[in-house]
Amino acid sequence: MRPTASQLLGKTSVRGNRWNRATAALMLSLCLGFPPSVAMCPPYCLCASDIISCSGRNLSVLPSDLPSYATRLDLSHNALTALPVDWTSRPFDWLATLVLSRNSISQIEVNAFTMTPYLIHLDISSNQLTVLNSSIFSGLKELKELLLFGNQISKIRPGAFSDLYSLKRLYLSGNRLNAFPLGLYWEPGGPLNLTFLDLSNNMLSKVPVQSLLSLPMQGRIYLQGNPLVCDCALLALVEYWMWKQYHPLIVFRGEYPCRDNSGPECSQQVVSDKPVEEQIYQVHPGKWLSVPCPGLTFPTQEVFWVTPKTVLNSSTDDPSARLIVSPNGTLEIQEALMEDSGVYVCVAARGRHFGPHESPEVNVVVGNQSTASTSGLRHRNGAEHFNTAFTTLASCVVSIILVLLYLYLTPCRCQENRGRGSRGCGGRAFVLCADPREVESGQRQSNGKRVAFLEPQLEDSDIDGPKTTAIHLGHVTTEGILKNGSRTVGQTLTDATLMV
Incomplete structure (x- = not known):
């Protein structure tokens, strides 16, 4: 039978009124919701809430009695x-950050991280790792940041980064x-979502x-500080x-x-004097199309074409391919299809930098220029046109x-206060009604009511005293009238039936 809280609180030491330390620790762990077996902090570590730091303790063996409720372990x-x-010996279901930097770790066994399946940040920097074996990080499906800099890694075996679906x-x-x-x-x-790779x-x-040209440009790859050989291919990549x-x-x-025009001479007179635009x-479907590389007038050693689907190289020879790059850098499209439409980029070592209005891109249109586009572009434009038409129609x-409601459902109250001034007409709007005598006799004029927006004038504060004229209708023209059946522009309101 488990002891209750009152029984635990009732236990005292031999001195009468002081708790036993073990009892106090047990009560604290129960209050925090942690099992007693995992709530104890090792004496050589520092525990602060869910953060455990065992840094700088000269440990040669990993401690096995660490609390499993930690979210950060250093x-x-x-x-x-x-x-x-x-x-x-126990899984760390809450551990999000594990720091193992500045050790002498040279070996990590396979499945070593199965006890930490929810890691987000893993730091193994500044150690002595030489090889990353297959499945070395298996189980870390939620890992987003992996630090391996400052090691001696010379080889990465296939499958070393398997299971790292979320790594960025x-x-x-x-x-x-x-x-x-x-x-x-x-x-x-x-x-699948790697956006930052530091190989410097x-x-x-x-x-x-x-392969680098085929990768999305939003993914950053840092290559500085490597002994890269400056050839025509690298020069073309750097210029691009x-x-x-x-x-x-x-x-x-x-x-x-390959900076400051210090690269190799890939060809003679490669660059044209004309701006690269x-x-x-x-081209019609089924026909052939030759697209010269912008800015090149003579053959060069290495030319790449970035197409909407793949990257082509002038050094590869595939007779069965429908899109090829000739030795002079011209792109040959054989039996053009509608899906070949799009933007193509010629990447070559031109030995120059592009101006602000220059571009190595060309736009290929298969079919009618007004209608030919890629399938994705057609779907997107169709959706945009539908949304625009629907929004315009709804507006x-x-x-x-709103106009009909305003013109035909606005109450005409001027005649209700006809003998008491213009208060019944509102502050800024003056409703000009038909002749009251015709209204009383059941006859309404066909031209309906008329509305003029006029600035109000101050009225006398004395209710029983004489009232001054609020608005001089003799100076109002039909330019301020929203609805007037037969009057012309510039005609003044002098008809007595239009005055209140």
């Missing part, structure tokens, strides 16, 4: 050498990588230019990124090669209803 600045699969920021700078980790983007189970200060000599104002290149421009090419209907 084990940095210790002497840890490995992260085994059984480093903890990956820091791999300051390692020994000599190959670009393309598996991050195309391996199954890898990061590694040992990369070449980068896959064609400069034209796109790619943030990693703009910020660290001085740490990239965006052009439009039109017109509402406007007509």
